[in-house]
Amino acid sequence: MKNLALIFASTSLVSISANAATVSIRADEWFPMNGEPGASKPGFMIELAERVFGDAGHTVDYKLMPWERALDSVRKGDFDCVVGAYKDDAPDFVFPEEHWGLDNTAFYVQEGSDWTFNGYDSLLTQKVAVINGYAYGEEFDQLVKENPQVFQGIGGNDALEKNIKKLEAGRVDVLVESPSVLAAKMKDMGVTGFKRAGDMGEPSKMYIACSPAKESSKDYVKLVDEGTAKLRESGDLEKIMANYGMTDWK
Template identity: 35%
Template sequence: MRRFLILSLLAFGTASAAQADEITLAADVWCPYNCAPGAERPGYMVEIAAQAFESAGHKLTYKTMPWARALADVEAGKLSGALGASPEEAAGLLYPKQPLAQSRNMLVARAGDSFAWTSIKSLEPHALGTILDYSYGSVIDAYIKANIKNTNRIQVMGGDEPLKGNLRKLLAGRIALTIDDANVMAYELADQKLTEAVRLVDMGDAPSPLYIAFSPKLPQSATYAKLLDDTIVKLRASGGLEKILARYGLHDWETAKPAASAAGTNS
């Protein structure tokens, strides 16, 4: 799996304002899933959510904030949902049936670095840049937990755009590696024109689903989850999903692998 700027997308529904819910979704910036609020491309999960909720007459607000706070506020019922959540990292939230991505982790090293992945022990001689309260799967999560106090092995970045921070540290030589979702990494490297400066390292990670997850404290959450599920089915059948994803250089996650071609790879 996100700044307090707010995007209120145009409403397409016919329900009156008195009948509409205000649905607030949040996360740290994690393009292409959710990008900058107010941008021409706010993220494909945000666009799908807009179609689901605003066509039903609701008002959608999207804001960015640190991921740990977003998850806590959704769980407490202060926010409606979190974009790009997974049951592995936020088991207490309410999840739709339909995922909105298949996520796979990718390591990134500087272009001239000879690092090669063979097992989790490959990380031990290197400082790995991670993101506060992100889950990277059970193996990486256990490694982070075991080494969290050793800054020669683990360094943690917070804030609204932590991947940018980790990439700056990587290029400055303050860390040797960083890790994130393959689609997110490919999008960020292309956006910052860093594809020649770094090298992607494939760990052979199995994909795991990502969702827009809803608050267990809000009685409307089950309704929102079903609206989202129904919208995905309709968009996939109509070709609308592929049109949305094409704006971000992606294809349907049910048939496509996460992007890994923004920079050179090494397995």
């Protein structure tokens, strides 16, 4: 019986090992959703991914990459997933049913500015900083495309930092960003003196989204749905969010 037990245990371990995978995640830095790889606080979405996939026997390979490049590389199947995605960012990607938080987009100006957001036409007299490849919404994205003299797009891993510096220096009048992300980055940079001048619209759902080119994506988003439910039920999801000064979005 002992020999049979050993054989069964060995076979089980081989089976688990054979099914184990490395789930590659790429995204630009968008803290507190995702931050510096290997940091004590890599972002709540990275911690959720590590728990969800780790509990299924997988490991996570997370690295930073400019957003446009991350979307393109995952779309082609070079990597598995992105985090911090809206469905408008990549409608062709494989999405779980379970979203990983809500986010809204706001307009920021220097404290001395008297400009406030009053519809998209009010932006056309300003110089506006945006990030290349971000999906801000169909109408706003079209506005950006049609008015390159107004909207200054920038890419790269440090795009937000550069946009903050541009607003601080007066090279742009308005900065478009997530309130939670901007607050975290300004704190990190030691920057003050901005104020919120309006919101773009209703909050949007954020997701981990996986490659449309890989069969494994269907399995990964199923793990996300099942794993997120388990983390919520156990209270571990709330603990992860609390580590970032946030609460469960449901």
